[in-house]
Amino acid sequence: MGMGSDMYRQQILDHYRNPRNYGELPDPTFSHAGENPSCGDEIRVDVTLNDDGVIERVSFTGDGCAISQAAASMLTSELVGLTVDELDALDRDDVLDLLGVDVTPMRVKCAVLAEKVAQDGARVHRGEAAVDRTTTE
Amino acid sequence: MATHEQTSPLDVEALRAEFPVLERRVGGDVTSPGEGEDDDQPLVYLDNAATSQTPRAVVESMSDYYYSYNANVHRGIHHLSQEASVAYEEAHDRVAEFIGAEGREEIVFVKNATEAENLVAYAWGLSELGPGDKVVLTQMEHHASLVTWQQIAKQTGAEVEYLRVTEDGYLDMDHAREAIDESTEMVSFVHVSNALGTINPAAELADLAHEVGAYVFVDGAQSVPTRPLDVGEIDCDFLAFSGHKMCGPTGIGVLYGKEAILEEMDPYLYGGEMIRSVDYEDSTWEELPWKFEAGTPPIAEAVGLHAACDYLDDIGLERVQDHEEMLAGYAYDRLTEFDDVTVYGPPGDDRGALVGFNLDGVHAHDLSSICNDYAVAIRAGDHCTQPLHDTLGAAASARASFYLYNTREEVDALVEAVDDARQLFA
Incomplete structure (x- = not known):
């Protein structure tokens, strides 16, 4: 099959190399972190x-495989303007749609990491959950 | 020392015909595979250190058992039970012959190499270790050995010391001579590293251990399938390996132990099959090796393992080793041609049948995914050697591992996939 691998379309590689919304916010309403132990x-x-x-600003920092970092870059670009309830209602298909590629079953955990972290962060902020650190394993 | 031959001593095409799975074509798109997909390509299976493929002779020996003489073993008077019991016992004899053990008394069937490690750690370590005692491991231990002895040491108050790995991937033998001292009760080490490909000097380490009266446990998961091995020549006290990495089935592993030592050890699991007589107050134990095989054992798997020993001996382990080390050397040479590829472990002409590597700026899982687009199956992760990867400064690595049915053309397919990943991520 060669160059142009399905899972690594140019858009994903672009977000991996040049992540959007990368960095820390000066005075965030909430921050949350997590990991995908498999990668x-x-x-x-x-x-x-x-x-x-309503979500006014979002940023992320991180390290890992191209799928996880590109998904974080793409997702954080979509969150501004959403309410916390709307964030909570997102599911894995929304992230996979954003990525626009078929993610292999073993790599879905990479793709949904940023989404789970943001959702858990919001739940902790609202006192609905006590998640110290999110994990997608 | 490995010979770095360019030609194989094996008729690989003929061998491949015995492994139906190698005829498969797989799609680069795993989420929607289908026959006739444009991207379906011949499978290039380079994950043999995780599990090997299974030849017809092994599968057929197991279906013959199920179709012709399936019965529970021991204590059965009827015909089928006798046939199954004889086959199950003879599998012990065959495995003993395969590794140069004295006889079936020294061969305990378990479910995998990990259980073999646990059996000795619990049955011997828990009662024999205590404060002031030391267990010596290596920095390149597989978790099967590392976690097991680490936890038994915590329970008993014993100390664990890890032998260092040098910059070029060898065991630091100066450290071994210093660390293996009078307080050492057990030296447990991986024979061939599943992450680095290092071939450790088993007999030399066994000598060091025996000089101070310590036992020697060899993790042979990667060595028994890939080279001639004789427990008498190494003079190890214990050896562990798994059936599924040596053309055999999953679900069966082997613990070899010197008879006199196994004789002294108490059982690890209690139950049926392992007792001689039972009353409400107490029980006595069966002879070796049955004392350590409680409950209905893996009978079909033992039959399959017997067939796998026959299969490998018919080919000849020396020739298997020469073939695999030729491939590993070739893969090492090709991959190190890329400036941005780091290959871990010893040089290409002195390693077991695997190559662990990383591509700068590309996560090992991304690399493995791109190889999958080429239908090249490699593993990516820490390969159950997380502390070793911490010392290498890499969260994960990619690993290609070879067996008797792999070809130089398959190494070329791997290199092409890696080159594609380099260009994709450049």
Whole structure:
């Protein structure tokens, strides 16, 4: 099959090489971190909410495989303007749609890491969960 | 020392015909595989250190057992039970012959090499180790040995010391001579490293251990399938290996132990098959090796393992070793041609049948996924050697491992896939 591997389309490689929203927010409403032990991927997400509970700013830092980092870059680009409830309602298909490629079953855990971290962070912030560190294993 | 031959002593095409799975074509797109997909390609199976493929002779020996004489072993008077019992016992004899053991008394069937490690750690370590005692391991131990002895040491108050690995992937033998001292009760080490490919000097380490009165446990998971091995020549006290890495079935592993030592050890599992007589107050134990084989054992798997020993001996382990080390050397040479590829472990002409490596800036799982697009099956991760990977400064590595049915053309397919990943991520 050669160059142009399905799972590594140019868009994903671009987000991996030049991640959007990369860094830390100065005064986030909440921060949360997590990992995918199978690849050793790590993601931390910072979120600022406005007074109406709408996501105003998002950033992430992390390290790991191309799928996990590109997914974090793409997802964080979509979150601004969503309410926390809307964030909570996202599922893995939303992330896979964003990536726009068929992710092999073993790699879905990489793809959904940033989403799970953001959702867990919001739940901890609202006092609905006590997750110290998210894991997708 | 491995010979770095360019030609194989094996008729690989004829051997491949005995492994139906090698005829498979697999799609680069795992999520929706299908026959006739444009990207279906011949499988290039380079994950043999994890599990080997199974030849017809082994599968057929097991179906023959199930179709012709399936019965529980021992204590059965009827015809089928006698046939099954004889086949099960003879499998012990065959495995003993395969590794140069004295006889069936020294061969305990377990479920895998990991259980063999645990059997000795529990049945011997728990009662014999204590504060002031030392267990010597290596930094390149597989978790099967590392975690087991680490935890038994914690329970007993014994100390664990890890023999260092040098920059070029060898065991630091100066450290071994210093660390293996009078307080050492057990020296347990991996014979061929599943992550680095290092071939450790088993007989020399056994000598060091015996000089101080310690026992020697050899993890032979990667060595027994890939080279001639004689427990008498190494003079190890214990040896562990798994059936599924040597053309045999899953679900069966072997613990070899010197008879006199096994005789002194208490059982690890209690139950049926392992007792001589039982009353409500106490029980006595069966003879070796049955004392360590409680419950209905893996009978079909033992029959399959017997067939796997026959299969490998018919080919000849020397020739298997020469073939695999030729492939590993070739893969080493090709991969080290890339400036941005790091190959771990000793040089290409002195390693077991595997190559662990990383490509700069590309996670090993991404590399493995791209190889999968070429239908090249390699493993990526820490290969159950997480502490070793910490010392290498790599969270994970990619690993290609070879067996008797692999070809130089398959190494070329791997190298092409790695080159594609280099360009994709450049």
